[in-house]
Amino acid sequence: MASPSTPAVPAAQPLTLDGVTHSYGTGLAVDNVTLEVKGGELVALLGPSGCGKTTLLRIVAGFIQQTNGKVVIGDRPIDELPPNRREIGIVFQNYALFPHMTVAENIAYGLAARGESRAVQAERVKEMLATVRMEGFAERKPRQLSGGQQQRVALARALAIRPRILLLDEPFAALDKNLRLDMQIEIKRLQRQFALTAIMVTHDQDEAMSIADRIAVMSHGHIEQLGAPAEIYDDPATLFVNNFIGSSNLLKGAVEAVDGSEARIALACGATWTVPARGRFEPGAPVLVSVRPEQMMLADAAAPDRIPVDLKLSLPIGGALIYDVAAPGGEQLKIAVPRRPGMAASAPGTAHAALAPHARPALFPVA
Amino acid sequence: MAAAAATTGAAPAGDKVDWRLATPLGLTYLVFFAAPFLILLGISFYADAEQTRLGLDSWLKFYTDRFYLKVIWDTLKLGIFAVIATTLLAYPLALVYRAASPTWQRVLLFIILMPLLTSVVIRTFAWIVILAREGVVNQTLMGLGLTATPLNLLQTELGLVIALTQIEMPLMLLPLLTIMNQMDQNLVDASRALGASKWRTFFRVILPLTLPGWIAGATLVFASATTAFISQSVIGGARLVYLPSLIWQQSMVVYNWPFAAVASLTLLFTVLAGIMALSWLGRFARTT
Numbered sequence: 001m002a003s004p005s006t007p008a009v010p011a012a013q014p015l016t017l018d019g020v021t022h023s024y025g026t027g028l029a030v031d032n033v034t035l036e037v038k039g040g041e042l043v044a045l046l047g048p049s050g051c052g053k054t055t056l057l058r059i060v061a062g063f064i065q066q067t068n069g070k071v072v073i074g075d076r077p078i079d080e081l082p083p084n085r086r087e088i089g090i091v092f093q094n095y096a097l098f099p100h101m102t103v104a105e106n107i108a109y110g111l112a113a114r115g116e117s118r119a120v121q122a123e124r125v126k127e128m129l130a131t132v133r134m135e136g137f138a139e140r141k142p143r144q145l146s147g148g149q150q151q152r153v154a155l156a157r158a159l160a161i162r163p164r165i166l167l168l169d170e171p172f173a174a175l176d177k178n179l180r181l182d183m184q185i186e187i188k189r190l191q192r193q194f195a196l197t198a199i200m201v202t203h204d205q206d207e208a209m210s211i212a213d214r215i216a217v218m219s220h221g222h223i224e225q226l227g228a229p230a231e232i233y234d235d236p237a238t239l240f241v242n243n244f245i246g247s248s249n250l251l252k253g254a255v256e257a258v259d260g261s262e263a264r265i266a267l268a269c270g271a272t273w274t275v276p277a278r279g280r281f282e283p284g285a286p287v288l289v290s291v292r293p294e295q296m297m298l299a300d301a302a303a304p305d306r307i308p309v310d311l312k313l314s315l316p317i318g319g320a321l322i323y324d325v326a327a328p329g330g331e332q333l334k335i336a337v338p339r340r341p342g343m344a345a346s347a348p349g350t351a352h353a354a355l356a357p358h359a360r361p362a363l364f365p366v367a
Numbered sequence: 368m369a370a371a372a373a374t375t376g377a378a379p380a381g382d383k384v385d386w387r388l389a390t391p392l393g394l395t396y397l398v399f400f401a402a403p404f405l406i407l408l409g410i411s412f413y414a415d416a417e418q419t420r421l422g423l424d425s426w427l428k429f430y431t432d433r434f435y436l437k438v439i440w441d442t443l444k445l446g447i448f449a450v451i452a453t454t455l456l457a458y459p460l461a462l463v464y465r466a467a468s469p470t471w472q473r474v475l476l477f478i479i480l481m482p483l484l485t486s487v488v489i490r491t492f493a494w495i496v497i498l499a500r501e502g503v504v505n506q507t508l509m510g511l512g513l514t515a516t517p518l519n520l521l522q523t524e525l526g527l528v529i530a531l532t533q534i535e536m537p538l539m540l541l542p543l544l545t546i547m548n549q550m551d552q553n554l555v556d557a558s559r560a561l562g563a564s565k566w567r568t569f570f571r572v573i574l575p576l577t578l579p580g581w582i583a584g585a586t587l588v589f590a591s592a593t594t595a596f597i598s599q600s601v602i603g604g605a606r607l608v609y610l611p612s613l614i615w616q617q618s619m620v621v622y623n624w625p626f627a628a629v630a631s632l633t634l635l636f637t638v639l640a641g642i643m644a645l646s647w648l649g650r651f652a653r654t655t
Contacts, residue, residue, distance in 0.1 A: 110561035
């Protein structure tokens with residue numbers, strides 16, 4: 001275990017991206033991204049492949065020189081510095097441990113490059129092995145380690161140089177599912193212990209949700225929404241974020257009336273819902289209403305705000321019961337309700353889909 | 368995945384390959400290589416050129432004469448120089464190749480392979496035109512006023528090493544480019560991010576990890592430079608004697624077959640020694 005008397009870590013430095021733009025040939029990989037990561041904060045760049053998140057990470061690391069914009073650590077721009085002068089720790093998706101070196105040599109690599117003495121190297125290697133709980137593995141070669149162990153060594157190697165910033169590139173993608181949670185907790189613990197400002201790149205929303213303080217959802221080179229995980233899930237700012245995060249039912253409709261912060265929507269499938277409306281919506285405008293499966297329920301009786309549906313399938317999945325229903329217009333909806341003990345799957349038939357209490361559907365204009 | 372990290376080229380277990388697949392080539396080797404080799408070994412133990420009497424005379428004569436010892440040493444040296452020269456030129460090119468786009472890689476590979484499309488004889492004679500007293504190199508040097516009298520490049524070791532470097536270059540490059548291209552870019556990036564300079568990254572990461580490719584290339588270059596009969600005799604001429612031309616002279620001109628057999632076996636041992644030294648170097652380098 002790391003002793004609590006380890007030398008005081010310097011205050012975490014904020015990392016600022018200011019109008020960072022990068023183009024490959026004709027295409028824009030990163031389009032004017034401005035993002036301020038606070039000292040000690042972990043921000044996840046979340047998006048599908050090709051959204052520019054990895055390019056952004058490589059720009060911060062210095063492997064790619066951006067076309068435009070600035071990267072600042074603390075109050076110092078680092079754009080002119082080569083990668084070896086940036087003091088940034090990186091953990092790669094495939095860990096990128098040097099296969100011809102032992103665990104100890106891997107961890108000491110950055111220290112040796114800085115010209116630290118053998119004694120300092122040996123001491124730091126011991127300390128880092130203890131920090132990632134890998135004592136006794138110093139003389140192993142990377143290929144003799146499991147995926148989780150390799151990642152711990154990769155973390156130890158990155159942290160041994162006492163970086164100012166930690167970059168994590170899809171850190172859990174190569175791990176077995178049951179190992180992921182352990183490593184997520186481990187990374188969060190180390191990031192706190194070393195007071196590191198961190199950026200994690202991932203396409204997996206669960207990873208981002210579990211350890212990020214804030215999530216930047218990216219698409220086509222720009223940030224669609226930046227916010228706390230719950231905020232991103234509950235109040236998606238754009239249709240892209242809505243569709244990318246979690247699952248949701250999309251229903252076509254038209255605005256009937258707007259009343260302050262709420263709008264009454266006539267759904268194409270027949271019901272009329274009153275939903276919170278952010279932004280300006282004109283009466284008559286076509287809209288999409290998005291509602292999460294767990295914010296809906298099934299009822300027996302018909303009502304103006306209930307959609308008559310055809311119940312096709314119900315699946316008891318652990319603690320939830322998932323209904324697959326078809327609305328009159330042919331739209332497929334998913335409804336998830338908590339499953340009480342003894343509650344079995346329902347037989348196919350007709351039912352009425354309704355908003356659950358406290359449901360917060362999101363409203364998007366149709367372009 | 369963990370499997371990707373563990374890069375051992377082990378054959379799949381439980382899937383035995385039928386050894387009889389190797390019979391055609393095995394038989395060919397037995398008849399046309401192993402048998403002649405044994406005959407060669409036998410002939411070397413005749414004491415006289417007429418092969419009437421057994422004895423170690425040929426061996427003793429070869430290994431006690433300073434002239435022949437110098438031929439062995441010169442042959443070894445030629446191989447070593449060719450390996451050094453191709454290495455110094457191949458590594459920078461391999462790094463450029465690695466960084467190039469797939470399109471440029473194809474262009475580079477075509478340029479590298481192009482010399483192989485012409486025969487060694489033609490390439491060797493082309494070097495005569497380039498290196499001769501009135502050749503391209505000397506005319507350029509004299510035109511620029513860098514030298515008053517033409518340099519002697521033909522029939523010198525320097526000229527031969529220059530020509531062999533160009534002729535053997537593809538043999539060094541092909542294995543090196545293959546392994547260079549397979550190396551994970553993340554390893555280079557990791558080294559840089561950890562604070563290592565470009566040079567340190569080259570010597571600590573790129574070089575050790577591409578060493579198996581270099582050893583394959585160096586083995587091929589060493590073996591072909593030491594045995595390059597055509598280039599050695601055409602460019603080296605009569606002044607420079609190496610083991611291959613010595614063998615030819617002893618067997619085809621002097622008709623001293625036992626002595627030619629000793630020279631042949633010596634050439635074989637020389638090449639083997641070089642190959643063994645290279646593989647030893649590889650094992651040594653990978654464990655440090």
